[in-house]
Amino acid sequence: MASLPVFVCLLALVVQCHSDCFFKELVIKDLKNPPTGCVDEDGQQHAFGADWTRDCISCSCSTNGMSCCNQLPGVAEVYIPEECELVVNKQACTAKLVLKSDKTKHCIPT
Template sequence: MASLHVFVCLLGLVVLCHSNCFFKELVIKDLKNPPKGCVDEDGKQHDFGSEWVRDCLGCSCTKEGLSCCNMVPDSDVVDIPMECEMVVNKEACSTKLVLKSDKTKECSLI
C-alpha cells in the first residue's frame, strides 16, 4: 500500500511539472498611484500576497504580477493506457483514470 501512495505522489509531481501556467507582469501606469494588487481575467482586483482558485486555475498575486497554473492536467501530458480515459471533476479540480469499457472501475498506470 505504501508503494501506491508513493506512486500517487510522484504522479502529482509530474502533473505539477507539466501544468499549463501563465504569468501576467504587473504594469505600473502611474508612479504616484501604484496598484494595490493584481487584476484577474474577469477584472476583479486581488491584493498582493493573495491566492485563489477559479475554474481550476490556482492563482496568486505578487508585486511582480499575476501567476496562474491549471490544477487539472491536460490529457495530452499524461501517458494514458489505450483502455483507459481521464475523467475530470471540475468542481473538485481533480482527475481519475477509468476503464473505457467500465467507467466505474479505476485504471492503473502500471
C-alpha cells in the same frame, strides 16, 4: 494491488509537475497612483498577497505581478492507454484514469 497506490501517487505528481503556469507582470501606468493589487482575466481586483483558485487555476498576486498555474493536466501530458479514459472533476480539481468499459474501476497502465 500495491501498484495502484503507487500509480495514483505518480499521476498526482504528473498533475503537479506538468501543470501549465503563466506570469503576468504588474504594469505601473501612473507613478502617482500605483496599483494596489492584480487584475485577473475576469477584471476582478485582488490585493497584493492574495491567493485564489477559479476553474482549477490557482493564482497569487505579488508586487511583481500575478502568477497562475492550472491544477489539471492537459490530455497530451498524461499517457492514456487505449482501454483507459482520463476523467476530470473540475469541482474538486482532480483527474483520474478509469477503464472505459467500467468507469468505477481505476485503470492501471501495464
